[in-house]
Amino acid sequence: MQDEKLSILYVDDEEQNLISFKAAFRRHYTIYTANSGKAGLEILQNEKVSLIITDQRMPEMTGVQFLEKVIPAYPDTIRMILTGFSDIEVIIDAINTGRVFRYITKPWDSGELKMTIDNACQLFRLQQNNKSLLEELHTRVHEQERTLKLFQKYVPEEVVRKALLSTEESIFEGETKEVTVLFCDIRGFTTISEQITPKEVVALLNAYYGTMTESIRRHNGTVNQFVGDEIFACFGAPVSQVNNEQNAVFCALEMMKRLDKLNEVFFDKLGQKIEIGIGINAGEVVVGNTGSEDHIGYSITGDTVNTGKRIESLTKDFPDTILISDSVCHKVEHLLQLKTWEPMSLKGKRDKIQVYEVLGRK
Structure with missing residues (x-):
């Protein structure tokens, strides 16, 4: 997964911003763009996305509202939002409730944004790795429970439990x-x-x-x-x-x-x-x-x-x-x-x- 090129969905109602973002980061990531929250949801249904970056002020659906709709179906996706200082209280509330991972002030600097995106992608990889480890752990626990139940058909349950608590001596x-x-x-x-x-x-x-x-x-x-x-x-x-x-x-x-x-x-x-x-x-x-x-x-x-x-x-x-x-x-x-x-x-x-x-x- 470390060498895999992660994908980013960028949502903004201004076409020029979409073009600029794709030009700045397409060498490093797979970029999908959408000019509205509705269009962004359609992309998510068809593409595997690691990171979502959305503008806050958009017609029909704000960035926070869009991310709220995303969470139930795509809980593992990292979510960030572009905002002006006038919306900062709304964004801080969204961060505190877990809807937003981080916010980026406008206008964004490509170098700083690249560092923020890299950090977000590292977090995504870490979360996916932990998820895989947990799934493997659950599988192993299930296998051990199954083995224990099978073992107890040959040996009384209390004997098994006592043996597990015993030392070699x-x-x-x-x-x-x-x-x-x-x-x-x-x-x-x-x-x-x-x-x-x-x-x-x-x-x-x-x-x-x-x-x-x-x-x-x-x-x-x-x-x-x-x-x-x-x-x-x-x-x-x-x-x-x-x-x-x-x-x-x-x-x-x-x-x-x-x-x-x-x-x-x-x-x-x-x-x-x-x-x-x-x-x-x-x-x-x-x-x-x-x-x-x-x-x-x-x-x-x-x-x-x-x-x-x-x-x-x-x-x-x-x-x-x-x-x-x-x-x-x-x-x-x-x-x-x-x-x-x-x-x-x-x-x-x-x-x-x-x-x-x-x-x-x-």
Whole structure:
């Protein structure tokens, strides 16, 4: 833009002034001339103009009135006005309100006017450069917001925000939290996936994930991981919440209800009902980012997580069952109808644990 020959529109009702102006400045700029404000507006509709210079005293429309009409459609154009001392108060008012950039007293000196025009053109270039930079900035911000929203589909929003505020050293610092974990798995998914095409498997999983995730979010939970047909959700991390146990169990009950809607959609195609099993446990875990410089993941680890997964596996032969641990039961038993199971052995556990089947709310 710096080497581009800028254009000037000069408006004056005296023909000799138009001729003189064009002769003085046509070597430096592209010059358009008009003998009235109306004619000037017609030129602006067809030509790109960087600077407007207009006489103040013209019939039908004064210079200030002409520039007022110009502003809405051409706000970036620099505006100057030629005036005698008798009109100076009107011009000062126009400058203060932003309608006029600068005024030039008559008769004008070509050397001084050239310096004024050069300054105005530098201002125009600066404004255009700033405008381009702002547009580029807005584009980059939009792209970053879009990337952030996309990233949040893979990682919980609070994890993303915390990571952005972390240093390279602190990003891998873990912390202990009391949370409730929920595992949900489709029973017999391998058999189901063998009966339909890969594309239909993906459609089923997406519908299943979308439906169940909505329940998890409604109850202040966060999806930590999708593994095949398994959903691992956490209540209490990364954002601490109250009533984690209650939120998790009520979420599980809602997930069972939502399963009916999934079956309405997929039963005819599958020839069988979709059945799930849910296991819920509560306790202390370690949460934080783990990985390497090239790949980072938000993890929730500890015996509480392993036990929650093992409890969910107990529902393998009991479709559409919700099982909770003793630690969860103590917090929600006053709200639920429960069925006590015999103490169960879990893989990796030396002692049997007590689990309870959730039958519904009281």
